[in-house]
Amino acid sequence: MSKVNDIFGKDLTVINAGLTSMAKSVSDQGVKVIDLDWCPPKEGVPHLRQTKDGLDIDAANQEVIGRIKRGQAVLAGMGIAREVIPGMHSHMLLHAGPPITWDRMCGPQRGAVMGALIYEGLAGDEPEAARLAASGGIEFSPCHHHHAVGPMAGVVSASMPVFILENKAFGNRAYCTQNEGLGKVLRYGGMGAEVTARLKWMETDLYPALDRALQSLPNGIDIKSLIAQALHMGDECHNRNRAATSLFLRAIGPALARTNRDNEQLARVIEFIDRNDHFFLNLSMPTGKALLEPAEGVPGSSILTVMARNGTDFGIRLGCMPDRWFTAPAGKVQGLYFPQFSEKDANPDIGDSTITETAGYGGMAMAAAPAIVQFVGGSPQRATNTTLEMYEITAGEHEQFTIPALNFRGTPLGIDVRRVMETGILPQINTGIAHKDPGIGMVGAGILRAPEQCFKDAFDALKDL
Amino acid sequence: MIVRSIVKPSEYHDSVSLMLVARELAGLEGVHDAAVVMATDANKSILAGAGLLTTDIQAAGPNDLVLAVSAVDEPKAVRALGKAQELLKWKASPESAGESRPKSIRSAVSLYPGANLAVISVAGRYAADEAWEALRHGLHVLLFSDNVSLPDEIALKKYGREHGLLLMGPGAGTAILNGVALGFANVLPSGPVGIVSAAGTGLQEVSTLLARAGVGLSQGLGTGGRDLKKEVGGIMMLLALQALQADPATQVLVLISKPPANEVAQAVLTQASASAKPTVVCFLGGELGALEMAPNVIPARTLQECSLLAARAVHPEIGDIQAILKAEKDRLEQHAIVLKEKLQPQQRYLRGLFSGGTLCYEAQVIWKDMQISPVYSNAALQGGLALPDSTKSYGHTAVDLGEEEFTVGRPHPMIDNDLRIRRLLQEARDPETAVILLDVVLGYAAHPDPAVELGPAIRQARSLAYSDGRRLPVVASVTGTDRDPQGLRQTVSALGAAGASICDSNAAAARLAGMIVSA
Numbered sequence: 009m010s011k012v013n014d015i016f017g018k019d020l021t022v023i024n025a026g027l028t029s030m031a032k033s034v035s036d037q038g039v040k041v042i043d044l045d046w047c048p049p050k051e052g053v054p055h056l057r058q059t060k061d062g063l064d065i066d067a068a069n070q071e072v073i074g075r076i077k078r079g080q081a082v083l084a085g086m087g088i089a090r091e092v093i094p095g096m097h098s099h100m101l102l103h104a105g106p107p108i109t110w111d112r113m114c115g116p117q118r119g120a121v122m123g124a125l126i127y128e129g130l131a132g133d134e135p136e137a138a139r140l141a142a143s144g145g146i147e148f149s150p151c152h153h154h155h156a157v158g159p160m161a162g163v164v165s166a167s168m169p170v171f172i173l174e175n176k177a178f179g180n181r182a183y184c185t186q187n188e189g190l191g192k193v194l195r196y197g198g199m200g201a202e203v204t205a206r207l208k209w210m211e212t213d214l215y216p217a218l219d220r221a222l223q224s225l226p227n228g229i230d231i232k233s234l235i236a237q238a239l240h241m242g243d244e245c246h247n248r249n250r251a252a253t254s255l256f257l258r259a260i261g262p263a264l265a266r267t268n269r270d271n272e273q274l275a276r277v278i279e280f281i282d283r284n285d286h287f288f289l290n291l292s293m294p295t296g297k298a299l300l301e302p303a304e305g306v307p308g309s310s311i312l313t314v315m316a317r318n319g320t321d322f323g324i325r326l327g328c329m330p331d332r333w334f335t336a337p338a339g340k341v342q343g344l345y346f347p348q349f350s351e352k353d354a355n356p357d358i359g360d361s362t363i364t365e366t367a368g369y370g371g372m373a374m375a376a377a378p379a380i381v382q383f384v385g386g387s388p389q390r391a392t393n394t395t396l397e398m399y400e401i402t403a404g405e406h407e408q409f410t411i412p413a414l415n416f417r418g419t420p421l422g423i424d425v426r427r428v429m430e431t432g433i434l435p436q437i438n439t440g441i442a443h444k445d446p447g448i449g450m451v452g453a454g455i456l457r458a459p460e461q462c463f464k465d466a467f468d469a470l471k472d473l
Numbered sequence: 474m475i476v477r478s479i480v481k482p483s484e485y486h487d488s489v490s491l492m493l494v495a496r497e498l499a500g501l502e503g504v505h506d507a508a509v510v511m512a513t514d515a516n517k518s519i520l521a522g523a524g525l526l527t528t529d530i531q532a533a534g535p536n537d538l539v540l541a542v543s544a545v546d547e548p549k550a551v552r553a554l555g556k557a558q559e560l561l562k563w564k565a566s567p568e569s570a571g572e573s574r575p576k577s578i579r580s581a582v583s584l585y586p587g588a589n590l591a592v593i594s595v596a597g598r599y600a601a602d603e604a605w606e607a608l609r610h611g612l613h614v615l616l617f618s619d620n621v622s623l624p625d626e627i628a629l630k631k632y633g634r635e636h637g638l639l640l641m642g643p644g645a646g647t648a649i650l651n652g653v654a655l656g657f658a659n660v661l662p663s664g665p666v667g668i669v670s671a672a673g674t675g676l677q678e679v680s681t682l683l684a685r686a687g688v689g690l691s692q693g694l695g696t697g698g699r700d701l702k703k704e705v706g707g708i709m710m711l712l713a714l715q716a717l718q719a720d721p722a723t724q725v726l727v728l729i730s731k732p733p734a735n736e737v738a739q740a741v742l743t744q745a746s747a748s749a750k751p752t753v754v755c756f757l758g759g760e761l762g763a764l765e766m767a768p769n770v771i772p773a774r775t776l777q778e779c780s781l782l783a784a785r786a787v788h789p790e791i792g793d794i795q796a797i798l799k800a801e802k803d804r805l806e807q808h809a810i811v812l813k814e815k816l817q818p819q820q821r822y823l824r825g826l827f828s829g830g831t832l833c834y835e836a837q838v839i840w841k842d843m844q845i846s847p848v849y850s851n852a853a854l855q856g857g858l859a860l861p862d863s864t865k866s867y868g869h870t871a872v873d874l875g876e877e878e879f880t881v882g883r884p885h886p887m888i889d890n891d892l893r894i895r896r897l898l899q900e901a902r903d904p905e906t907a908v909i910l911l912d913v914v915l916g917y918a919a920h921p922d923p924a925v926e927l928g929p930a931i932r933q934a935r936s937l938a939y940s941d942g943r944r945l946p947v948v949a950s951v952t953g954t955d956r957d958p959q960g961l962r963q964t965v966s967a968l969g970a971a972g973a974s975i976c977d978s979n980a981a982a983a984r985l986a987g988m989i990v991s992a
Contacts, residue, residue, distance in 0.1 A: 011637020
């Protein structure tokens with residue numbers, strides 16, 4: 009008997025693409041109909057199913073999705089950048105986003121570079137730091153070229169302590185600094201004595217305390233699992249990390265207490281983490297990086313493995329071309345500003361934190377974090393709709409990361425450059441806003457969409473593959 | 474009077490939305506006529522006929538949306554165009570802000586993993602891609618869209634055959650799957666007859682005639698009009714036939730198609746003979762010679778004969794169908810004599826204005842058998858004469874208003890009566906018109922109440938002719954059942970009240986019209 013016979017006698021569930029009248033006449037008969045909100049694909053965008061070499065793109069993408077889903081990101085320990093990040097040296101500064109030279113760096117990026125050079129003792133003051141940065145004596149390199157990610161300016165210098173995230177399923181590692189908090193901080197381009205002093209304290213007090221605690225935990229802390237829980241507690245783990253930070257503190261709390269003799273110092277560590285709702289961001293981000301790296305280099309995959317900005321350029325990389333950046337000018341963030349600041353003060357979009365959207369949370373999981381839409385005066389419904397829209401451009405869904413408001417559906421995972429081009433729907437990004445001038449810091453937070461041009465270029469390159 | 478237009482390059486709206494907008498515009502005060510259509514050549518010629526073809530529209534291409542109005546003065550025209558743009562924007566916005574609908578088949582499937590059928594009616598150039606998406610996600614497909622390339626159709630159907638998935642179409646307007654009417658289809662009782670049809674209205678005509686004879690349907694599967702071409706090889710006809718042969722609910726099979734390529738006909742008949750189930754085969758307009766050779770195969774000349782033979786296969790007590798047809802013919806003869814008497818000598822030609830392609834074809838088969846010739850058509854029989862200009866009748870004419878040339882970027886005449894009404898009045902003004910033949914198709918997806926619009930139009934056509942000193946017979950058949958949303962009985966009585974002669978089938982109506990112009 010033909011397999012066609014299987015449909016005979018079954019209840020029909022109909023997907024309607026096209027005339028709404030067709031959907032209506034079927035639903036009038038009491039049959040379940042999903043009437044698509046169908047739009048024609050954008051003009052001149054071919055439907056790519058295979059690469060020129062005949063590789064099945066969908067199959068490649070399923071491989072990528074499988075690898076990301078199988079990943080297990082665990083906070084395995086900490087270390088000093090110089091000692092643990094591959095390729096790091098004393099005259100190297102890592103930065104967020106695609107490669108950039110000093111002369112093209114935006115204000116906050118320059119501020120962070122100068123601040124880091126002062127912190128490292130390579131320069132005594134800002135003018136000296138600026139001269140050194142411009143002299144060619146400092147090697148600038150994207151975090152992403154070193155298995156690292158950095159929020160906002162994303163500057164990592166040799167002495168900075170970093171978290172080490174290990175993907176237990178694949179054995180790869182990812183790195184990220186400790187989060188400094190909000191306001192006038194290095195990653196937003198802040199400089200000055202207070203910024204340097206805080207960084208020093210994080211190096212001499214915070215890091216050793218956390219490091220000792222982690223060393224007492226042989227299995228580390230399962231950060232992927234904390235993200236999954238936080239998504240059920242109102243976080244999307246990019247722009248809202250309040251629940252996740254609390255969960256982290258709860259997870260590390262006993263170990264911190266056991267490994268620290270000085271109660272006052274311990275209290276300051278706990279206070280520091282507790283007062284910084286974004287402390288967890290610097291764990292959420294390297295988790296994304298650790299999950300995505302095993303997906304790099306899958307031939308024929310049209311899924312993004314990197315999405316990152318340096319405040320000047322927005323860059324993406326595809327799974328099938330992991331070493332090639334496609335860039336476009338970084339976009340303007342739509343958002344809410346701290347008192348005395350406004351849109352006029354805002355720097356364009358900046359930071360590696362879009363690794364979260366790339367890995368299937370952050371803006372992709374807006375529906376889990378309705379509070380986020382307040383940044384743009386939106387409603388919880390808008391948050392839900394944003395996530396639903398993201399399913400149109402992703403190749404799969406997470407299993408572990410789910411959204412209660414969507415009946416525990418998995419978050420949209422794996423941005424497919426083909427879908428972005430076909431639908432014209434650009435990835436949703438949730439982000440903080442840095443002041444455009446060096447030395448000032450954070451001025452607000454908001455949301456925006458990725459710029460189209462880099463997707464177009466990546467799609468064109470995919471067509472030629 | 475003044476005509477104003479706007480061209481919106483590369484703007485897409487589905488044709489039903491456009492129709493709704495045009496209708497609202499035409500109802501505005503001071504507006505004579507309005508059109509909101511894609512600027513295809515066919516639509517341009519319709520606009521020209523309506524006096525709405527501006528130079529802007531002339532220069533527009535088939536991907537451009539055009540809005541045109543004729544109004545009493547400039548402000549009224551401008552206001553109407555403004556209103557149109559407002560309406561289009563409104564139609565384009567989602568139904569309710571609180572609901573987000575999936576935008577693609579892929580995301581719909583991930584949201585509703587139990588989905589098992591896709592109904593695709595997007596513009597032809599996008600249709601193949603959507604059909605691929607559906608098949609690859611394991612969905613059966615009703616591909617309503619036209620303008621899908623032959624290579625695409627073949628590739629899709631081969632994939633469907635390999636994976637046991639129906640790919641009904643392209644251009645499949647009708648299917649009844651598990652009792653659910655898909656596309657243009659009627660409300661039918663369930664029963665033992667399974668139909669596979671390459672012709673949508675053919676499936677509707679046969680299934681409704683069966684229903685009226687008290688015989689129900691198991692499945693009604695469409696294959697699209699090109700399935701039995703040599704290039705496609707009848708892939709879907711064969712797949713569907715095998716499935717129905719194996720289906721315990723199906724006891725009698727019916728196959729409907731225009732005459733297939735010889736080798737395809739052979740393959741279909743061989744497959745039909747492979748089962749003991751009686752199989753009525755209607756290769757409309759084809760030679761019946763080969764059919765009589767195949768065991769279990771019962772050949773039918775027309776859709777009407779097809780339904781009678783299938784009914785008899787279920788209920789043998791129906792007896793000799795030739796006797797039934799003979800009795801009907803005698804009744805029609807009597808009727809024709811009455812109608813003929815009052816015609817003027819120059820009223821010599823029949824004019825068939827069809828919404829159903831297969832019904833247009835069946836009528837021509839009947840006229841050929843009645844030796845009424847030549848008949849010109851935009852959908853002529855094999856070896857028939859093509860109508861030089863589809864927008865004008867010439868001699869005996871059978872025009873299929875559902876042909877692609879009329880439907881690109883505008884609704885099908887089964888949904889929108891506008892085009893047919895214009896044509897009806899055009900024929901009424903022609904002193905050579907002896908009789909106008911109409912098919913009226915009811916059921917889901919069709920116009921919610923065609924009689925409300927066609928009735929007054931028939932009246933108007935007859936009085937137009939009458940004021941010119943002519944009697945104008947209008948003959949019609951209604952394809953439908955009493956359980957259709959429009960109701961068979963109400964439609965028949967409304968059209969009858971408007972002065973039309975209503976016959977029980979399209980074949981009977983064609984015969985009556987033919988008798989009126991026969992010597």
